[in-house]
Amino acid sequence: MSELRQIPNVGKATEKDLIAMGYTTIESLKGKTAEQLYKEECALRGEIIDRCQLYLYRAVEYFVNSENPDLSKCSWWFWKDEFVAPSPCGAICAECGLFPKTCEGCRKIKGKVYWLQYTGGDVCKVYDCCVNQKGQANCGKCDCLPCERFTKDPTISDEQNNANLKKMIETIKKI
Numbered sequence: 224m225s226e227l228r229q230i231p232n233v234g235k236a237t238e239k240d241l242i243a244m245g246y247t248t249i250e251s252l253k254g255k256t257a258e259q260l261y262k263e264e265c266a267l268r269g270e271i272i273d274r275c276q277l278y279l280y281r282a283v284e285y286f287v288n289s290e291n292p293d294l295s296k297c298s299w300w301f302w303k304d305e306f307v308a309p310s311p312c313g314a315i316c317a318e319c320g321l322f323p324k325t326c327e328g329c330r331k332i333k334g335k336v337y338w339l340q341y342t343g344g345d346v347c348k349v350y351d352c353c354v355n356q357k358g359q360a361n362c363g364k365c366d367c368l369p370c371e372r373f374t375k376d377p378t379i380s381d382e383q384n385n386a387n388l389k390k391m392i393e394t395i396k397k398i
Contacts, residue, residue: 309391311349
């Protein structure tokens with residue numbers, strides 16, 4: 224058994240595949256993306272493999288590339304597309320410090336975010352407009368982006384809010 228088995232979700236089969244792909248240590252995986260690892264394993268096997276392996280590699284990527292990974296975020300199912308794809312506002316649930324303990328992700332909770340306790344309302348205004356009213360996956364194609372529905376998170380500083388808003392807008396404009 225190699226040190227690769229210290230990575231959450233890496234069992235005998237994944238360990239064997241990683242070694243066959245040339246990754247023999249945790250350090251050798253640093254900087255690799257889940258998509259790279261998934262493509263390499265598909266090439267190794269000569270076929271498209273189950274997408275769940277991509278989710279596992281996303282958890283591996285998080286674990287090996289984070290200075291202090293939160294072990295509660297290391298389960299492969301927290302790295303499924305629904306948590307990695309940008310939410311309507313552009314936030315990526317899997318990257319949030321509140322995911323999965325405090326918040327299960329925007330799509331799963333249908334916009335009933337934790338901070339509504341500070342701002343009022345039953346559902347996030349961005350989620351409501353984008354998903355419930357317009358039937359869109361995100362605000363990326365909206366002419367009003369960003370609009371007044373993007374409210375300040377009262378639990379963080381103005382500087383952090385501005386940085387988050389900039390990152391969210393950049394994320395959804397890329398899509």
